[in-house]
Amino acid sequence: QFPRECVTPAGLLSGQCCPSPSGLDNDPCGFAEGRGECVSITADARPHGPQYPHDGRDDRERWPIRYFNRTCQCNGNFSGFNCGRCRHGWTGANCDERVSVVRRNVMQLSSDQKRAFVSALDQAKRTVHPDLVIATRRHAEILGPDGNTVQFENITIYNYFVWTHYYSVSKTFLGAGQASFGGVDFSHEGPGFVTWHRYHLLQLERDMQDMLQDPSFALPYWNFAIGGSTCDICTDDLMGARSSFDMNSLSANSIFAQWRVICESVEDYDTLGTICNSTETAPIRRNPAGNVNRPMVQRLPEPQDVADCLQVNAFDTAPYYSTSSESFRNTVEGYSAPKGNYDPAVRSLHNLAHLFLNGTGGQTHLSPNDPIFVLLHTYTDAIFDEWLRRQSPGSATYPEENAPIGHNRGYNMVPFWPPVTNAEMFVMAPENLGYSYEAQWPGQPFTTTEIITMAIVAALVVVAVVFAATTCAVRARSRTEGHQPLLSDQYQRYDDVKSQGSSPCGRVLHHSGLSVSGLYWPHGSSGRSVGGDRGAESAAHRFTVRTKKVASRAVDQLLSGSWLPVRNCAPPPVPNPARKGLLCRLTAMDGDSSALPDLKDIETKLGRKVPDSLIRSLVGGKHHEKSAPPHLSNYNKCCANSGDLKRLESKMQFLKQEMAHLRAIDVKLMQQLMSINEGIESIRWIIEDKGGAASQDGSLTGSLYSLSDSQDGTSLRGSFNSLNDANSDDLDGLSVGSYLDTLAEDLPEDPSPTDLECFTEKSVIDGDAFSKSPLKLRVESDEYYCFG
Numbered sequence: 091q092f093p094r095e096c097v098t099p100a101g102l103l104s105g106q107c108c109p110s111p112s113g114l115d116n117d118p119c120g121f122a123e124g125r126g127e128c129v130s131i132t133a134d135a136r137p138h139g140p141q142y143p144h145d146g147r148d149d150r151e152r153w154p155i156r157y158f159n160r161t162c163q164c165n166g167n168f169s170g171f172n173c174g175r176c177r178h179g180w181t182g183a184n185c186d187e188r189v190s191v192v193r194r195n196v197m198q199l200s201s202d203q204k205r206a207f208v209s210a211l212d213q214a215k216r217t218v219h220p221d222l223v224i225a226t227r228r229h230a231e232i233l234g235p236d237g238n239t240v241q242f243e244n245i246t247i248y249n250y251f252v253w254t255h256y257y258s259v260s261k262t263f264l265g266a267g268q269a270s271f272g273g274v275d276f277s278h279e280g281p282g283f284v285t286w287h288r289y290h291l292l293q294l295e296r297d298m299q300d301m302l303q304d305p306s307f308a309l310p311y312w313n314f315a316i317g318g319s320t321c322d323i324c325t326d327d328l329m330g331a332r333s334s335f336d337m338n339s340l341s342a343n344s345i346f347a348q349w350r351v352i353c354e355s356v357e358d359y360d361t362l363g364t365i366c367n368s369t370e371t372a373p374i375r376r377n378p379a380g381n382v383n384r385p386m387v388q389r390l391p392e393p394q395d396v397a398d399c400l401q402v403n404a405f406d407t408a409p410y411y412s413t414s415s416e417s418f419r420n421t422v423e424g425y426s427a428p429k430g431n432y433d434p435a436v437r438s439l440h441n442l443a444h445l446f447l448n449g450t451g452g453q454t455h456l457s458p459n460d461p462i463f464v465l466l467h468t469y470t471d472a473i474f475d476e477w478l479r480r481q482s483p484g485s486a487t488y489p490e491e492n493a494p495i496g497h498n499r500g501y502n503m504v505p506f507w508p509p510v511t512n513a514e515m516f517v518m519a520p521e522n523l524g525y526s527y528e529a530q531w532p533g534q535p536f537t538t539t540e541i542i543t544m545a546i547v548a549a550l551v552v553v554a555v556v557f558a559a560t561t562c563a564v565r566a567r568s569r570t571e572g573h574q575p576l577l578s579d580q581y582q583r584y585d586d587v588k589s590q591g592s593s594p595c596g597r598v599l600h601h602s603g604l605s606v607s608g609l610y611w612p613h614g615s616s617g618r619s620v621g622g623d624r625g626a627e628s629a630a631h632r633f634t635v636r637t638k639k640v641a642s643r644a645v646d647q648l649l650s651g652s653w654l655p656v657r658n659c660a661p662p663p664v665p666n667p668a669r670k671g672l673l674c675r676l677t678a679m680d681g682d683s684s685a686l687p688d689l690k691d692i693e694t695k696l697g698r699k700v701p702d703s704l705i706r707s708l709v710g711g712k713h714h715e716k717s718a719p720p721h722l723s724n725y726n727k728c729c730a731n732s733g734d735l736k737r738l739e740s741k742m743q744f745l746k747q748e749m750a751h752l753r754a755i756d757v758k759l760m761q762q763l764m765s766i767n768e769g770i771e772s773i774r775w776i777i778e779d780k781g782g783a784a785s786q787d788g789s790l791t792g793s794l795y796s797l798s799d800s801q802d803g804t805s806l807r808g809s810f811n812s813l814n815d816a817n818s819d820d821l822d823g824l825s826v827g828s829y830l831d832t833l834a835e836d837l838p839e840d841p842s843p844t845d846l847e848c849f850t851e852k853s854v855i856d857g858d859a860f861s862k863s864p865l866k867l868r869v870e871s872d873e874y875y876c877f878g
């Protein structure tokens with residue numbers, strides 16, 4: 091906590107700690123070289139939160155004024171208790187060269203790197219700190235019984251790391267015979283949690299760099315958010331496996347089995363007012379996932395917890411304590427649920443990782459004794475740094491006052507020396523502190539902008555698909571019509587195609603209303619709105635509902651190949667044999683020319699030619715397929731009779747009906763186009779409104795997948811259902827990619843028309859769901875599209 095050279099009786103009495111980096115007298119803080127000067131310490135005097143009601147009783151109040159009130163203030167990038175070194179991130183004789191280290195995932199280190207790291211920790215555990223010593227008595231007793239024997243002692247680099255943590259969390263001693271006050275914590279349960287531990291790690295890293303004489307040494311991190319109940323770093327090449335003999339101990343093959351903890355005598359500290367010293371006692375205890383009394387701490391945090399936590403925007407919220415809700419700090423610390431809501435029963439992220447260790451690492455006054463602490467906290471710091479990177483908060487984001495004692499922005503963090511405030515650590519590490527993390531962050535839900543972009547792209551795809559399908563259908567129809575005038579031509583039903591045995595899809599086509607209806611969006615049928623609200627639909631809601639319907643059916647139909655029949659099932663182009671040949675055939679029917687109409691006469695009356703298809707149909711009706719090619723001259727021999735004329739009239743009547751039906755289909759097509767247009771308008775509405783359905787949940791899950799649909803007809807491979815089920819949306823939380831993966835897995839590689847036909851019949855037509863579905867009506871209606 092304090093430089094060795096400052097803790098003399100004279101130094102303590104003077105309250106000044108301004109050593110010289112060169113060891114020269116009268117050169118405090120390297121003043122002669124322009125490094126720094128000795129100045130009065132500014133201690134935070136702003137009000138702290140109500141948690142601590144014992145002002146004046148604790149040595150840590152207004153740190154470090156109780157011990158020293160003057161320190162070195164260093165110029166430029168000079169730093170350290172005597173301005174003899176550089177600020178973090180700088181190096182060189184003049185501290186004007188940038189330097190940075192990379193903290194990496196400990197699991198991804200090579201065997202040699204792991205060995206080097208473990209060895210470095212062990213060396214730190216055995217190497218006396220070169221500069222700092224620790225107080226072993228409270229300030230009131232710091233000069234010893236004789237008033238001249240300072241109560242400080244040396245401590246190793248690693249134990250100093252342990253001790254500082256202990257000192258920051260220890261209770262306030264209120265006097266012999268009185269219970270110590272535990273409602274105080276200078277490094278936890280407040281905004282300073284992240285800044286305090288950041289500096290704590292920086293100091294250890296720097297001390298180890300000096301010890302190793304390796305400025306590139308970087309502390310690795312443990313990604314503890316891996317879920318499950320396995321401690322992956324608890325192996326003998328890293329932090330120590332479990333002992334085969336004692337499940338609470340470390341394997342004898344681990345170097346850490348030799349370590350002994352400090353600061354265990356918490357009873358003494360609290361009742362006698364003593365302070366932890368450097369005396370090592372018992373081995374480390376650890377039993378990962380072994381707390382049988384608390385199932386909640388038997389599993390590590392999940393990756394999603396980190397993603398969720400990073401989505402919490404506010405750094406901290408009043409009362410800036412362990413009860414804060416919607417606070418990033420309280421969430422990463424682990425007193426809130428990962429999404430930020432405070433729940434006293436919850437332990438998540440950092441806290442959960444501590445408690446998971448279930449032993450030395452799970453008790454605040456002891457936890458750094460387990461070296462896992464280092465890795466656990468570097469990862470916590472990495473999350474903090476990622477949050478800083480995403481949010482780019484100004485210093486004002488950090489509360490200036492009313493945080494628990496020790497946690498205000500300007501408070502000097504206890505018990506570090508030289509004084510360093512929380513604010514100084516509330517900065518992005520790569521730019522300001524000379525280190526960065528090589529880390530990948532779990533996927534996050536989509537931002538509003540991303541959702542809008544995806545909605546637009548999805549809508550455009552749907553529009554393109556619908557247009558393509560429509561064009562295809564129209565082309566197929568026009569091919570059928572052979573570019574002949576509708577009124578005078580036989581319009582060939584797809585049923586006919588099937589009956590001619592030309593397409594196995596014929597039956598499917600007959601039931602095509604199922605999917606054709608899916609392309610229509612009657613206002614009255616959009617049914618349930620999000621969350622079951624049956625109130626008036628907003629434009630955004632209509633858009634999302636429709637986007638979902640169309641997208642789901644488009645995906646279903648495209649993936650199942652049921653749109654392919656637009657190509658496959660379109661009636662094959664009617665061969666266009668020479669008209670002359672056809673007429674000849676008419677006259678060659680067993681010589682029964684009286685059975686045939688006088689087509690030429692009819693043509694004259696109508697003022698136009700009799701369509702080929704009609705002629706063909708007349709020929710077919712007579713079943714004279716094998717007739718020899720007739721000659722046109724024979725045609726003139728044909729005589730009309732009234733029976734034929736009646737047949738012709740009824741044919742024409744039928745054609746008129748068909749025409750009317752076709753017009754109805756054209757109207758429906760127009761309706762589709764209008765609906766698409768409406769969808770586009772809705773998108774525009776969302777973009778202009780900036781709120782809308784897309785931001786209701788702030789995620790794709792919320793805006794696209796939680797859509798509802800009143801139409802719950804069964805669909806091919808069930809994908810229709812999963813997209814449309816209003817009440818149990820199985821897709822919540824799934825990505826589009828994984829949903830499509832699922833679809834793709836479900837589908838046969840090459841769905842044949844026969845598959846489709848069978849499926850349509852069994853699952854759709856006969857199924858109970860179908861009989862209840864409003865789609866049934868459409869299935870029964872005549873449609874000419876091939877949407878299966």
Ligand SMILES: O=C(O)c1cc2cc(O)c(O)cc2[nH]1
Nearest residue numbers: 437441444451452453454457
């Ligand atoms: O109970 C907790 O939430 C808990 C335990 C524990 C131990 C530790 O060393 C910490 O730094 C935090 C902490 N929280």
